[in-house]
Amino acid sequence: MKINDNYKNLETSYLFSTVKRKVKEFCDKNPDKKVIRLGIGDVTRPLCKSVIAAMHNAVDEMGTYKGFHGYGPEQGYDFLKEKIQSYYLKNNVKLELNEIFISDGAKSDVGNILDLFSIENKVLIPDPVYPAYVDTNIMNGRKITYIKADKENDFLPIPNDSYKADIAYICSPNNPTGAVYTKEQLKIWVDWALKNNAIIIYDAAYECFIERDSELPKSIFEIEGAKKCALEICSLSKMAGFTGTRCGYTVVPNDLNFDDMNLNKMWLRRQTTKFNGVAYIIQRGAEAVFSEEGQKEIRENINYYKNNARIMAQTLTKHNIYFTGGVNSPYIWLKCPNNMGSWEFFDYLLNEIGIVGTPGAGFGKFGEGYLRLTAFGTYEDTKEAMERLDKLLS
Ligand code: PLP
Numbered sequence: 467m468k469i470n471d472n473y474k475n476l477e478t479s480y481l482f483s484t485v486k487r488k489v490k491e492f493c494d495k496n497p498d499k500k501v502i503r504l505g506i507g508d509v510t511r512p513l514c515k516s517v518i519a520a521m522h523n524a525v526d527e528m529g530t531y532k533g534f535h536g537y538g539p540e541q542g543y544d545f546l547k548e549k550i551q552s553y554y555l556k557n558n559v560k561l562e563l564n565e566i567f568i569s570d571g572a573k574s575d576v577g578n579i580l581d582l583f584s585i586e587n588k589v590l591i592p593d594p595v596y597p598a599y600v601d602t603n604i605m606n607g608r609k610i611t612y613i614k615a616d617k618e619n620d621f622l623p624i625p626n627d628s629y630k631a632d633i634a635y636i637c638s639p640n641n642p643t644g645a646v647y648t649k650e651q652l653k654i655w656v657d658w659a660l661k662n663n664a665i666i667i668y669d670a671a672y673e674c675f676i677e678r679d680s681e682l683p684k685s686i687f688e689i690e691g692a693k694k695c696a697l698e699i700c701s702l703s704k705m706a707g708f709t710g711t712r713c714g715y716t717v718v719p720n721d722l723n724f725d726d727m728n729l730n731k732m733w734l735r736r737q738t739t740k741f742n743g744v745a746y747i748i749q750r751g752a753e754a755v756f757s758e759e760g761q762k763e764i765r766e767n768i769n770y771y772k773n774n775a776r777i778m779a780q781t782l783t784k785h786n787i788y789f790t791g792g793v794n795s796p797y798i799w800l801k802c803p804n805n806m807g808s809w810e811f812f813d814y815l816l817n818e819i820g821i822v823g824t825p826g827a828g829f830g831k832f833g834e835g836y837l838r839l840t841a842f843g844t845y846e847d848t849k850e851a852m853e854r855l856d857k858l859l860s
Contacts, residue, residue: 472607479597481828485812492816501816502851504778504839505824507641509707511770513751514763517706520754524747535746540738542568542715546749549756550715559687561717565730567737568744568752571714572671572701577602578740579667579697579716582732583633590631592623594826594833596641596669608633614832621645621790621799625658632664636686639672642829642838643799644791646682652689659695665724666696671714674705674768676794685717693719697729704796706755706764713744713752771796774841774848781852785859796841799826803859811837819854 485505493501527533541547547566554561569575576598589603593612603610611631615621621643625634636655638647647655659666668686676682686692701714708714722729744752754760772793779792782800789800802811808825815821815837826836841848 470605470607472605475604475607476601479828481597481825485822485824488813488816489822492820496820499820501820501822502843502847502854503822504843504848504851505822506840506842507824508709509704509767509771509842510844511707511767513707513711514755514760514767516754516757516760516763517751521747521751524750528747538743538746538749540741540743541734542566542744543746543749546753546756547715549753553756554685554687554717557684557688559685561687562720564734565717565719567716567718567733568749569714569716569741570712570744571703571708572669572699573598575699575714575716576667576669577605578736579699579733580606580608581736581740582729583665587632588630590625590629590634590664592635592637592640593831594642594829594836595635595637597829599635599637599667599669600830612830612832615640615643615645616832617788617801622647622651624651624654629658630662632662633667634659634664635667635669637669637671638683639675639791639795639797641672642797642824642826642833642836644793644795644797645799646676646794649681649683649689652683652686652692656686656689656691656695660691663724664695665722665729666692668692668696668698669700670698671701672704672795672797673700674764675772675796680794682794687717687719693721695722697722702752702755705768706752706760707767708748708752708755711748711751713748770845771841774843774845777845777848777852778839778841781856784856787859792841798839798841800837800839802826802835802837805835808834808837815855819851819858821851821854 547563550566551561585607589608589610591599592615613623615623622645673684686696698717702708718730718733720730775792778798782789789798792798808827812825824838826833
């Protein structure tokens with residue numbers, strides 16, 4: 467028996483374990499000091515009322531002969547797919563129902579989608595970015611090149627003709643930088659992919675944080691030509707607090723054809739073979755997210771987090787600290803002052819004022835010198851943290 471020795475090429479993820487250890491050491495030494503965690507990527511506000519009511523109903527249904535649901539369609543129930551179809555239509559994106567696949571979250575699909583591609587494909591990944599893109603490809607043994615996101619390109623790298631790859635990742639709004647591509651910038655990506663016969667894996671997990679009346683694209687399918695070269699992965703985790711409940715969706719257009727194969731048909735085959743669908747109760751809860759009342763309720767939570775982001779942005783602006791994000795994103799990506807390294811600034815914030823961020827170096831080598839703060843805490847904590855930071859920097 468030979469193991470998949472690509473696993474040997476994975477770097478041990480020290481990021482969150484090291485953060486945890488350092489915070490514990492600080493708390494042990496300073497039991498009276500309140501630590502404020504602005505490093506968390508998980509949401510903190512509870513599920514909204516409409517979702518809870520819908521899930522309660524579904525539980526009751528499951529206890530009856532008439533309402534019991536066993537195996538459902540692997541690709542999700544139509545009642546939920548129809549809601550997602552209407553949600554996209556608000557941005558003038560027309561999807562066929564069979565192009566929408568309900569999943570148990572974006573992370574699973576980020577990994578699973580790679581079943582469709584040869585290990586010989588070359589992959590292009592922005593740096594810094596959500597680490598799962600890199601690790602899932604390393605597990606498969608694919609060759610990765612990185613496209614640098616930095617201050618010069620506003621953390622929105624654009625490929626030119628010198629970039630040759632078969633699979634490219636885009637995360638917009640970006641985790642960790644909070645940067646969001648414009649339609650014009652995405653059009654360059656789409657044209658590049660079409661020219662190079664490449665596919666774009668577009669992660670829209672934070673699209674709901676884009677201001678609803680802004681011109682910024684919430685889906686790559688707002689861009690002409692994208693249905694021939696992109697698929698889109700999305701999640702209800704940050705949109706509606708489903709991090710523990712688990713529900714997301716992936717859009718695989720019918721027009722995605724490579725090597726005489728249709729990717730939509732391949733994904734359907736993959737899902738019906740390896741996946742048995744998301745629980746009926748969860749899909750009913752997800753359906754409620756897209757109801758009029760549900761949208762109102764989740765918007766309240768999103769706006770709550772966005773207000774936290776605004777408070778953080780104000781403090782950083784006051785002290786002339788460079789940052790991206792914070793407007794159309796729950797993340798603030800800031801340049802560590804006085805040229806401190808990511809971990810150095812992390813230690814400084816923790817030891818001086820008891821604030822925990824996430825060192826940018828944990829998201830790729832070009833993240834060094836930056837720190838990520840998240841808006842997923844409480845208003846009170848965020849305000850107190852910024853008062854402490856204001857004092858420290860004054
Ligand atoms: N994609 C990005 C960019 C993320 O930041 C996250 C979670 O933090 C995910 C995907 C995973 O989402 P899910 O909870 O749906 O698996």
